[in-house]
Amino acid sequence: MGALSIRDVRKSYQGTEILKGINLEIEKGELLILVGPSGCGKSTLLSMIAGLDTVTSGEIRIGDRVVNNLSPKDRDIAMVFQSYALYPSMTVRENISFGLEIRKVGKAEQQKIVERVAHTLQIGHLLDRKPSQLSGGQRQRVAMGRAIARDPSLFLFDEPLSNLDAKLRVEMRVEIKQLHQRMGTTIVYVTHDQIEAMTLGDKIAVMKAGEVQQFGTPQQIYDNPANLFVAGFMGSPSMNFIPARVEAMGSGHGVRLESGANTYVFPAVSANGKLKSWEGKEVVFGIRPEQITHKVESGLVGEHMATATMPISLTEPTGPDTLVLVPVNGREVTCRVHPAHARAPGENMDLMFDLSKAVYFDPASELRIA
Template sequence: MAFLEINRLEKSYGAMSVLKGINLAMEEGGFLVLVGPSGCGKSTLLNTIAGLESISSGEIKIAGRRVNDRRPSERDIAMVFQSYALYPNMTVAQNIAFGLEMRKVPKPERDKAVAEVAETLQIGHLLNRKPSQLSGGQRQRVAMGRALVRKPKLFLFDEPLSNLDAKLRVDMRTEIKRLHNSLGTTIVYVTHDQIEAMTLATKIAVLKDGHLQQFGTPAEIYNDPVNTFVADFMGSPPMNLVPGELVMSGKAYAVAIERDGTAPVVLPIANDRTVVSPAGQKVVLGIRPEAITDVDGADRNAKNVIRVSCRTEVVEPAGSDTFVVTRLGGKDVVARMRSDAAVKLHSTTDFAYNMDRAVLFDPASGNRVA
């Protein structure tokens, strides 16, 4: 049985529908990340789980118990906010212990719990400081400690790293991952950052305009997107989406893609892809940048690597990789090559397309067709 169940959840504000038939199920000890652009409904969904927002219809269950009509204090959850929400006049220890004090937990028990959480989060040396004396990362650890000390059934994080600088975000992301691995807690985490989603989650829910677009593991979301929105939103750089036409190459399907000043590129579809559209149908080819490489850097285990000569439009060295941009089908196509790949700007270069990794979408609906 799922630990967190959301069934046919709807949320409206008057005539405005914000969440539209959300269905999710999460196992105990999992790390669910709700991701999507601003305004997609992810924070509203988190707030309905917390009980901070009522729902219009549907059902929410936590540990098998229906919680639709239960107050936040009755749901056995703890929430970590974007703003930290620490009491400025209290010390770190007092902030962490405050919830236990409100529940009349005896002081010796409170002190023991605070010490254990402080050791876990490596903030023992900060217990006597005030929030104004802490860095952003330290404040976030204190906010996490205040949630952890209660030992709830479910932890909810609402964009907890968005106020931190880039390096500190990476460090805190690692800390949250380590904490989840060591404690085995069940977490629901909201972010608009798809890299956070991919690195932290055991399951990802991608939302757009209140609709659940796809729910699955990070690998499923990344490698098998169900539509062009998910393909474009998840990944940095995102998946290349190139317009083309289905053609027959012998007895097999291929995608013909126009290019300026020369014959179209014909890229055969991998044999394990089921193609339901007829030849002549317009399609969108989806292929990740790392599936387009220099010839020597191509995956040796791939069965369907096609060499294509294209003109380089942009060359971007990025340390461990070199990103190279060419044009196909009137679109910029990004390739991820080795850092020492011999690539020159505005020259004709051989690109290796790993078509084992390619997928096809319908250009009208955006939905996956192969």
């Protein structure tokens, strides 16, 4: 039995189905990310795990217990909110120990727990301050400390970093990952930020309109997206989607690409014959920006590489890389190149396409073909 098991969970409000049969399971010590755009149902699902909202049908298990009808206090969980939810009149020490006080934990034991938590989160020097004297990052650490002090079987994080500025968000993301590695806690973490999802999660559930579009490890979801939504949502910059006609090519098939005055047919090396029934039809050819880069010496080119000369329409320096945009089949395609090799807008550039991880989608159903 996993640490958390969600089986065919549904939620309806006034006849409208909000969650449409969610099935997820994680083991003890895993960090599950629920990610998706606003309104996809991820926070509703978290509230149902916490007991703050009811389940219309289905089953939620925490450990070996079905918790559908248990109150939040009986589920052995701790929750960290984006708003921190600290008591303004209490010191940091009092905020962390408040839950222990309610549970009638002895004063000496409370002190030990608070000191251990403060050491873990490096907030020992803040224990006698009040929330108004803390920065946003410090407040979030205190909120996490209050949850850790309870030593629950399951931690629930509801977009805990969304109120922080970009730099602090990165720092806190690292701290949460390190904390998880040190403590081995089981966490369900809600976010709309795909970078948080990729960097923090052991498992990711990508949600849209009340359904799980794909569930797997970060690398599985990034390399093998199940549909156009997942492919476009996960990754920054997002995957390029190029409408392209399938053509016969030797014993296999390829996709026809036009850019400037040039036409190419790139072999569909990762499709394993699955495009045969699509010959003469249009598919969506998906390729990530890092799989299109500047041309290197021929001796370094792998067997699944294809080269093309394309006109540059825009450049975006990012520091370590430069993003260049080129027109392909009427779409602007983003490529990631070394700054030293980038050409100026209006110039042609020799580019190299790594076709080994290219993917192909049905333009009507938006599902993955190959």
